[in-house]
Amino acid sequence: MADNDHRPLVAVLFGGRSSEHSVSCVTAAGVIGAIDAQAFDVLPIGITKTGVWRVVEDWASMRFDPDAMPEVTDNGTEVIPPISADGAPLLQRDAEGACTELGAVDVYFPLLHGRFGEDGTVQGLFELSDTAFVGSGVFSSAASMDKHYTKSLMAQAGIPTCPWELVTETMWETDRASVESRVAELGLPVFVKPARAGSSMGVSRVAEAAELEAALAGAFAHDSKAIVEPQVIGREVECAVLGSLYDATLRTSSPGEISVSGDHAFYDFDAKYLDLADAEVTCPAVLDEATTARVQELAASVFRLFDCTGLARVDTFVTDTGEVLINELNTLPGFTPTSAYPFMWAQSGLEYSELISELISIALVDHARAK
Ligand SMILES: Nc1ncnc2c1ncn2[C@@H]1O[C@H](COP(=O)(O)OP(=O)(O)O)[C@@H](O)[C@H]1O
Ligand SMILES: [Mg+2]
Structure with missing residues (x-):
């Protein structure tokens, strides 16, 4: 993909203003550590909880620690992204106010979860500056961030979801x-x-x-x-989707089932991130063929319904009567090396590093096609 003269510059964005700041930092450490350094140059940009962008050199130290969750803190420097669509470089302003150029970004890789990251806001900045980016655009991000509108659109399209x-x-x-x-x-x-x-x-x-x-x-x-x-009585089954808005072929992974043990009434924050031994993803999920196909078919329909591109994880409930209900759609799902999305792909034959390269390629191709 990259020639020897120009490796695409990938600006990885993490942290940010949402309540999932620390989760995003951990994701970034995984992605930056695994990105194909022969193919891409990486610029690690952390976003503080007040929204300041800065270069983070010590990204590798960010990991889950219940006593000291990782955080991007302000060090007085600031990265300033362009808003013009003329390929201008990112600027870095030092503590004294002097600016230097960091290079023009070929593709943004937002590893931001939740608000101001997964909700279309930062995607608006990428679109304004006409820069390629991994994942879905403004509309899909905003629509799938809001559970009320996600469910309204699915209900209107006949995609089964539980009442609300x-x-x-x-x-x-x-x-x-x-x-x-x-x-x-x-x-x-x-x-x-x-x-x-x-x-x-x-x-x-x-x-x-x-x-x-x-x-x-x-x-x-x-x-x-x-x-x-x-409350839906059933099993929690997720499916990873990979594809492009501009490509008729969508790939869906083998579904994975989440099982939660220990002292958790449901798949809560602690089970997701802290008591890791209490949550397990079984992939492929033990489902009959028809249910597996139904999960994959609905996951693909949801991806299309929301005009997603790149990646999405579609989360379902498989009820005791075998019905598949869509719970939610995540356009920037957890992406640490052990998170469900990459794990389901690894179990379906696509390794973490390859998956990252694939997503960057889709972003570059999408951007070229959108012009
Ligand atoms: N209607 C429901 N019935 C049963 N469990 C639910 C229901 N809604 C949410 N849960 C439980 O709560 C978890 C988090 O809810 P979810 O809608 O996935 O929100 P989030 O976006 O925070 O992941 C789910 O993974 C599931 O364990
Ligand atoms: Mg969820």
Whole structure:
């Protein structure tokens, strides 16, 4: 892909303003460590919790540690991305205010989760500056970040998803009785979740009506919108999708099943990131052929419905009656070397480094096609 004269410059973005800042740092260490250095030049750019971009040299030290989660901190320098579409280089401003050029980015690789990363905002900057980037664009990112709109679009397209009720902070403050009656209609237990968050942050299971208030407060700590869903009894099965908006062929991985053990009522933040022994992905999931095909077919339909490109992980519930319901769509799924998305690909014959190269290639080809 790269000739000897020019290796594409890949700016890897991580950290950021979302509540998944630390998770993103860990992902970056995995990706930068595995990227094909013969094929690409890498510029590691960390984004602080207040949104300052800076070059991070010691990316390799970022790993999960419950006592000291990794964080990009401000060191007085700043990377300034261009907004013009003329191929201008990134600038680095030092602590004294002097600017130097860091080179023109060929492709951004956002490893940002959640808000300001997975929600279309930073994708807007890439699109403004006419730079290639890994993953989905503004619309798909924004639509799949918001669980209420994700579910609305799927329901309208006939893609099965479990019922839900939207509860905004305003509704809860001004018309509590109607919220309570809508939730009662769903039947207990219910799951309460922020509309735009991730990593199970702010998600809780409500078994009794009296717990609703605290659960909504937990969700509203992450977003002013929450959704409430009846509990689905079934297995959690995920599917990795890889492809391009401009390519008729989509690849879906073997589905993987998440099983959670230990002291977790569901697949919560701790099970995802801290008590790693308590969450296991079995891939290929033990499903009959028809269910496997159904998961893959629905995952591909969801990818297309949202105009995704590059990558997405589609998460489903396979109910006890064998029905497949789509729970959510992640356009920038967890991407550490052990995360479900890369793991499902590895189990389907595509290794981590190859997957990274593939995603960068798709981004470059998409960008050329979009012109
Ligand atoms: N309706 C539901 N029924 C059963 N479990 C649920 C339901 N909604 C969420 N969960 C549990 O909560 C976890 C997190 O919810 P999810 O919608 O995937 O949000 P996030 O974007 O934070 O991953 C799921 O992986 C699952 O374990
Ligand atoms: Mg999830």
